[in-house]
Amino acid sequence: MAAEAAAGTGAPVTILDHMPSPARKLLIAGRGGLNLTHSEALDRFLGRYGAARERLEPHIRAFPPSALIAWCEALGQETFIGSSGRVFPKAMKASPLLRAWLARLAEHGVGLRTRHRWLGFTEDGLLRVATPQGETRLAPGATVLALGGASWPGLGADGAWTALLPGCAIAPLRPSNMGFAVAWSEHLRNRFAGAPLKRIALSFGEHAARGEAVITQRGIEGGVIYALSAPLREAIAATGEATALLDLRPDISAEDLARRIARRAPATTLSNHLRRAAGLSPPAIALVQEAIRGGAPAEDIAALIKALPLRLFAPFGLDRAISSAGGLAWQEVEPDLMIRRLPGVFACGEMLDWEAPTGGYLLQACFATGRAAGQAAAAWALSAPR
Template identity: 65%
Template sequence: MQTEPSFAAVLGAGPAGLMAAETIAAAGHPVRVFDRMPSPARKFLMAGRGGLNLTHSEPLDAFLARYAEAAPRLAPAIRAFPPEALIAWAEELGQEMFTGSSGRVFPRALKASPLLRAWLARLATQGVTLLPQHEWRGFTPDGALRLGTPGGEVALRPAATVLALGGASWPRLGADGSWAGFLPGVAVAPFRPSNMGFRIHWSAVFREKFEGTPLKRIALSFAGRTVRGEAVVTARGIEGGAVYALSAPLREAIARDGAATLLLDLRPDLDATTLARKLDEPRRGQSLSTFLRKAAALPPVAIGLVQEALHAGATAPLSELVKALPLRLEAPEGLERAISSAGGIRLEEVDEQFMLRAHPGLFAAGEMLDWEAPTGGYLLQACFATGRAAGLGVARWLAGR
């Protein structure tokens, strides 16, 4: 076993881990970052394919509410490193940022690779060592870190360790939740998909005609909450930003009841009375498709959805179907297709500095912790903020020793 108490270890080279490493290094401590993959931040780079929505510009109190029951525990870390601080950090790395019409914040380059390259270069100047293809395998009997490498297993005992191994979504990118069995005495909530699509039993005709078609300028409602946005028809159901915003309560309802009914407003810009007046007119020999296109200005996919509902036995007037078309969701998509995951180390298992109460000197950050949030910049913001908070915790721990 190599005993080198002069350095801090970070396990995981995603946003939380790299931010923890930067924070520890800035406090004057040598840092080694270990990652199981051949290259760092693979999921971060994947997020860049969608433009890299780094954070959101809404007021901080509203921002924090997006974390639901986890908000009280995450709030101190996010308040200490809020969206404006993350924006400033990215711009210090040479990445000009802008705020879109939705309030989401992106780098002008609309991709992650330039930011990551600049970040890795700065970490190198700080003395941070990145060691790929090092997979954490738990602890030795005497408490050292077990790391699998291409050359065999090694054991290390750093002065402090940050776990930033991610959740369990998109496992092919490196984070598969396998670490959950390596933490004795620590409560870990089961992983569940978050920000995912849902399965709907489409007819063969509808599926073949509309798979991949976007649903634009719609509104979705469930359990008293309505979200405007967009979605996409998939071969197996529906996905997209508006769906993701409601994914947590929908997932829980399906787990409880076996299915959930999502209401789709195909014309949220028209009030029910105006729409009813338009659709109460006689069809005058027009087909249903032509009538809905002319009277309600519905695109083909929306007309197809109305026809799906009617063929399934819906008896509501056309105007009601257009304003509240029921979609029966049968199951959420799995972790392999989810943008993020719920579950992980329960928040009561870590103290205010994100140190595990059962393992002094061992900290955790990012999606390893049991929280979830919608897309829109909230996921990355919390990963960066908790990574920084854990890094500060390590610095204080090392100073105290």
């Protein structure tokens, strides 16, 4: 996006990508349908960025969700709004979009050099770049660093760049939008690993979300977990664990649920009773039984179903996280995203210090900051004395 924005000003642009092919993380995002952005009101949308809202807001307002949708459709990829308000290309994958995008960049004269890895700067400010032929040095009019965070490092963004900006404050890269470890019993782990929990709700302190989750061998993950991953991660860092409350039937009040399960035939097992009277799925029933075996009071099953304690002990690592928190501190960059210590060098995307939940907010901010950095870099290069 930075390259396209810069090329649109008439500046000559070359992309250096250290992987053998470009946009691998975009392609992996396409496996989930490529959630480009979200259709909710812009003020509510901007609130999803938390403490980083003030710095991201000008760039997102300059390239809002409506502009991203129009950009996608101009590449021949129609979009639609899902029932959750999320926006996807109708193709539900990234490859057609990427092919059209690369073709348009080529038409604009943008060069693409793969297997070219940035190694930092020389003492006189040149770019050190490792190529298949060996190290070379470049002196561009301006540089945009779009180096990503550190999640899914096998796709290219491995966080190694954090050692290449000496003197710059960098918040440690941490997993975001990830699952958490839970000490399941052997029975639950062996019987229900991979089982979905649908139409549930999760709360932790003042934070709450509805969605789905998946029980895994190591713990739990999924959309409703990702939505609360930041406060849960911080709580675990502070105290070693966090207990969230899982509502297995958020569509039914506690009173109604209590009435439904008040009468239980003597010969009916708890499992069958919860399935018939409460409408719980087998994995949800297993969680209730696991909580009771762990010491949760069995006298009020309805209350337990509505607020089942879920003890989380550690976040899953960066290799499993959808995104990462941390990155280049905001005080290190100008409003136009130029790095203060490095005139003519700009930063964008996930390498900046922000995080957001899944739902289209991640890609939207990456696209918007990429566009802003590309425009600013082109303006810098074209105005520099020759």
